[in-house]
Amino acid sequence: MESNYTSLLLVFTRNATLGRVKTRLAASIGDAEALKVHKALMQQTIDQTSQCTCDKVVYYSDAIDANDLFSKNEFRQEVQSGKELGARMQGAFTAEFSHGYTSIVIIGTDCPELDEASISLAFKQLEVSDVVVGPALDGGYYLLGLSAMHNELFEGIAWSTSSVLSETIQIAERLSLSMAFTPEKRDIDTFEDLTSSNFGRVHFPHLVDQ
Numbered sequence: 001m002e003s004n005y006t007s008l009l010l011v012f013t014r015n016a017t018l019g020r021v022k023t024r025l026a027a028s029i030g031d032a033e034a035l036k037v038h039k040a041l042m043q044q045t046i047d048q049t050s051q052c053t054c055d056k057v058v059y060y061s062d063a064i065d066a067n068d069l070f071s072k073n074e075f076r077q078e079v080q081s082g083k084e085l086g087a088r089m090q091g092a093f094t095a096e097f098s099h100g101y102t103s104i105v106i107i108g109t110d111c112p113e114l115d116e117a118s119i120s121l122a123f124k125q126l127e128v129s130d131v132v133v134g135p136a137l138d139g140g141y142y143l144l145g146l147s148a149m150h151n152e153l154f155e156g157i158a159w160s161t162s163s164v165l166s167e168t169i170q171i172a173e174r175l176s177l178s179m180a181f182t183p184e185k186r187d188i189d190t191f192e193d194l195t196s197s198n199f200g201r202v203h204f205p206h207l208v209d210q
Contacts, residue, residue: 007054010106028191090154111142112199113185125180134182140164
């Protein structure tokens, strides 16, 4: 895919497989409804990023899905590699920086509050900062931007815990990296997240209002 951009939006997502997505949410609403939420969040992410003026790539958890929602005309498609999230993100950033990009922002498909303005802000901040982080309300982050590769940011972190953000900041400070932040937002991981969000009230009122 030819490009004139030096910035890249990298989207991490799980393949839309019944029983393999939104497992914490599925414990409350069942696998079938959790899959619907996952697909709705994927579509929301696509809509949110449609106006971003940068290259875009989606990294699937298991395999490239030829029939999912991500358009091949808009998103280059790759597969994640590595045993845990840190290694998978580290591998993706390393591979993409090797293509010559000077700024890369990674997001997931769990944050319905994420918008094009926040992504654009992150790329703008990377012009003067080494690292940009989008804090999530659960203590993690919904966005990470880098202007160069720093492997330490992906190593020794207790992933999927409430300390991810604080550990990441500590590592960046230890490396004397300049940091910037986008506004704090809510991920959708649990039933409480769904019921507390406008996304849940609008798209899944039959679950939120029960």
